[in-house]
Amino acid sequence: MNYHYYPGCSLERNASAYHQSTMAVAKTLGLQFMEVPDWNCCGATEYFSIDLLTAYALVGRNLALAAQQPGSDQLVAPCSACFLNLTKTDRYMADSPELAEKINLALAAGGLHYDSGSLRVRHLLDVVVNDVGYDAVAARVTNPLKGLRVAPYYGCLIVRPGYREAFDDPEYPTTLDKLMRALGAEVVDYPMKAHCCGGHMTQISQPVALDLIHRLLKSAADYEADLIVTLCPMCQLNLDAYQDNVNQMFKTDFHLPVLYFTQLMGLAFGLKARDLGIGKELVSARLALAKIGVETTAEKPSPKPRSKNDLPMPRMPGEG
């Protein structure tokens, strides 16, 4: 199966573990991802706050570049914000011929053109669960993630609002849960799985952002997750890099590693941790992964394992 691939800025550096593990897993699954040549930033959540038409034109260049490449009419994006901006622009161009005309007038200044609907924009998770399928994924598993308690975290933008086809429920998504079960993991069903990580609020008002991140970490920890699995670079950064700040602000002791779903797929397929970018997370996954017999080389010694007595954690019925 062939797809154009739009990595987005985060996957180049901050989320390079996501890119690396995506490429490794794609190879195992026989997916061909062809990177869109010379793509530009999608504008994230910032450009639409400043200038509307310029924001659309920015996204339009990526759509036009992808559409003129041969080999596929599908464009896959692993980042939720990129996925949203690409689908939103494609959808709004279809809804408003006037907008489409203006975007194309701007694109013409660079010798480009895009017709809405020429590409089917997909999120990576959608491609894995629907084009590859749970059974084909399960068939590749050589090292099941047995006994690993995984909290699937969807965030917002791949399930809401569904500017093109919706591949999962906006309130209670389950595709990532099923994928993790196909890998042999124990899935933690916790209520915050599609709530917001705060996006760029860490930069605008840190207390507001840390409150949102705290709710997510607490919910996953209350249900005794060993780790959180995500599909978005922004969610990973917020939950991982700001976990220390949350612990300081709320006097908590969370130690929840946050990995990409592609990293866990790679481990279950028997790929090496270092080929999946494991070790790039700030909250080390070493202890959690030791549960499934994966040895990783952590860059610094991990903090002591959490004891149940550290925090007055609510207990689930039947627990001690």
Place this chain on the structure above:
Amino acid sequence: MATAAAVSAAPTVSFFEEVIAATPGDPRLELCLQCGTCGGSCPSGPDMDHTPRALFAMIAAGMKEAVLRSNTPWYCVSCYYCIVRCPQEIHITDVMYALKRMAIKEGFYRESKASEAPEFSRTFIDYVDNYGRSFELGLATRYHLRYHPLDAVKMAPMAIDLFRRGRMDLTPKQIKGIGQLKAILARAKELGGAV
């Protein structure tokens, strides 16, 4: 309580129409029932000056300055919960983006409680305009050193951790077609308008 539709016939209609005109497509704002589902679903609702519901009533009442001074649009995290839950299918997130653009244009945001949010967006897009890609280290240093110098010092260990793990570039990367991108963006700015 006056509905948005009823108020749109009043003399204060202009701001209401201005907001609709600044939002792409038809935002369906006049259909607001004032049910409050949006505010109840909003993760940052408790930190907002006004809930989205209240803000929409204020828009309908023509309270332009109060609306554009509100921190509400800047505290919208673009999570789209309100959109999928709104019984009237109002394009709430798009309205929030439209209000941000209007607040910048009118200069009111400088006095709002979120006066730095537009500067963050501007710093971000400056890198995109000039390089074609975002640049996290430059964004963090330029924005934080200017607006939160103390936080910048506190953030340094995290930046070092990210750098040590190969998660941060020290220099921005420029796309090959930066000339093409600049021409496209310049043309889009000229064409302008809310669409």
